[in-house]
Amino acid sequence: MKTIISTAKAPAAIGPYSQATELNGLIITSGQLPIDPATGAFPEGIQAQTRQSLTNVKAVLEKAGVTMDHVLKTTVFLSDMNNFGAMNEVYGEFFSEPYPSRAAFEVAALPKAAKVEIKAVAYL
DSSP states (O other), X not given: OOEEEOOTTXXXXXXXXXXXXXETTEEEEOXXXXXXXXXXXXXXXXXXXXXXXXXXXXXXXXXXXXXXXGEEEEEEEESOGGGHHHHHHHHHHHOOSSOOEEEEEEOSOOGGGOSXXXXXXXXX
């Protein structure tokens, strides 16, 4: 049976979706925008937004009982691929070897004009 994962330490879903779901030990997070759950605001700049998005991913995973070391794969959506290097610097603060697999894409737009959105797949 599917388990819904939800925490107040990450932004509430802004649509008909869950922060994450778990089934048979596999945890899949929804894309996490860089919304500060305490204020509802985005920080300025790609590095601060990346840090907030990953902090939100981490909070959801912690609610599921795992850490960032349990992440198997991430997907990073960028509003501008020129921000890849700056995003990557902050991304490296959240993961250690062996690193999860990752895909990164430039997209035409992100909700609320965010610069980045990140989702993850992890295991229990």
